Amino acid sequence: MSSLQREKRLLDITGAGSPDSLRRIREEEQNRLGAILSSSPVIELVDDLNELHDSLIGRALQLAEIEMARLGQGAPPVPYAYLLFGSGGRREQTFSSDQDSGLIYDDPQDEAEALTLENYFRTLAQLTVDCLIEIGYPPCEGNVIASNPEWCLSISSWERKLDAWFEEPSWENVRYLLIVADGRLIGGDRELSERWYGRFHRDFLGTPVIARRMMENTLRHKVLVGVFGQLLTERYGELAGSLDIKYGAYIPMVNVFRLLAVHAGIQETSTVGRIRSLETAGILSPDEAKESMDAFGLLLKLRLMAVTKSEDGQWVGTGVLKASDLNREWKLPLKKALKLGRKLQRQVERELRYRFGGR
Incomplete structure (x- = not known):
């Protein structure tokens, strides 16, 4: 602009x-x-x-x-x-x-x-x-x-x-x-x-105990990728065959970087800003930061695509996309982004459980 x-x-x-x-x-x-x-x-x-x-x-x-x-x-x-x-x-x-x-x-x-x-x-x-x-x-x-x-x-x-x-x-x-x-x-x-x-x-x-409680809360949203790298779509109802971009992709990534930033004392609130600050603080390497930024950028675009217009012309967010609407050029980067999200979730969980205890 x-x-x-x-x-x-x-x-x-x-x-x-x-x-x-x-x-x-x-x-x-x-x-x-x-x-x-x-x-x-x-x-x-x-x-x-x-x-x-x-x-x-x-x-x-x-x-x-x-x-x-x-x-x-x-x-x-x-x-x-x-x-x-x-x-x-x-x-x-x-x-x-x-x-x-x-x-x-x-x-x-x-x-x-x-x-x-x-x-x-x-x-x-x-x-x-x-x-x-x-x-x-x-x-x-x-x-x-x-x-x-x-x-x-x-x-x-x-x-x-x-x-x-x-x-x-x-x-x-x-x-x-x-x-x-x-x-x-x-x-x-x-x-x-x-x-x-x-x-x-x-x-x-x-309040150290909050670290564990936040981890348990923020990691409850799992990314929509299976153990074999397949995209996990909704199985039943009117959304069958759809991908939950908001809660199965975007929110898990937001949660991970929020948790990392808060624990590092970073006061930036945007996810993009948190990734950049985590790199500056040495918590993410330059390669990890670039991979994270590319993945999150893709999720932002898909989230913007997961909207429809109502009869009165207003935008209505659905948070979901039909898997059939995504061609191979979209699906491959999405799988890569989701695998990164799952990897980051596991890393954060291991680190915080080691530092603060828990199951």
Whole structure:
């Protein structure tokens, strides 16, 4: 994408005064990117697509602030940070990603202010979420979203919540910690987000048992390649003969590099950034990093291909592709990527069990 095109798109988004306007920009830009998917370097295209998403989400947050002022609530009374999790936090959103978000605001001075801040930021979060729904971002099915009071808290409340998750490493709490590991700032105060993310990393390094729990959680998704190198397709139902690209290929790779990065103290949240940082840290050799980057790039492209358009023209992510739709030129690299994913899973499992114990 040329710098002139990028500037024009940013100006269009910045000048948009309604969710409908932002929705039209999103549809036009995604149609453009979809048309060049097969001919474009996938990492560059994903970067372009996620730059679009970031701009749209940032403008939705601004529109919510404007609406708060119109309602007589004024400007934000204290600094706050709006966070993205999931594929948004990793800068890996597709044409059809949903909302995974949270909000942090500065601590109140007393109980009276605590109620004022709580009411203000819960309303702001709800307005932002509603605006994004109108733009075409459905809410997270797991309710990890800023409009959920559990994910819209003061910084001290957030720190206590993180501490509690680390102190009681249940399956659900570890799942939340893995979600937090992908979090990044999309709008608001950087110092708050850095304080929050710094607390996560300090607690992680001080709680060795979490390493084993994270490993058990993240390695539960197995890659869709058999012992003889064959692709494992869905066997039953309407998806019979399909490949689960999202959960059988993409997610296992995301999980491995997240786990390696967090254990190395790397605070990068994108998978591509984590691979590069792991190479810089000497954890991956240059050859391993290149192989990993090539494999992950392929999975990103296949994930973008695993979408359909609904009757109203909206992109809908399925996460699956028919094996019959992939010719030999696709299948051979996919098998290679999946074998690498399986190899990395085994390496991580052996290393962490040696270091931290477990079955």
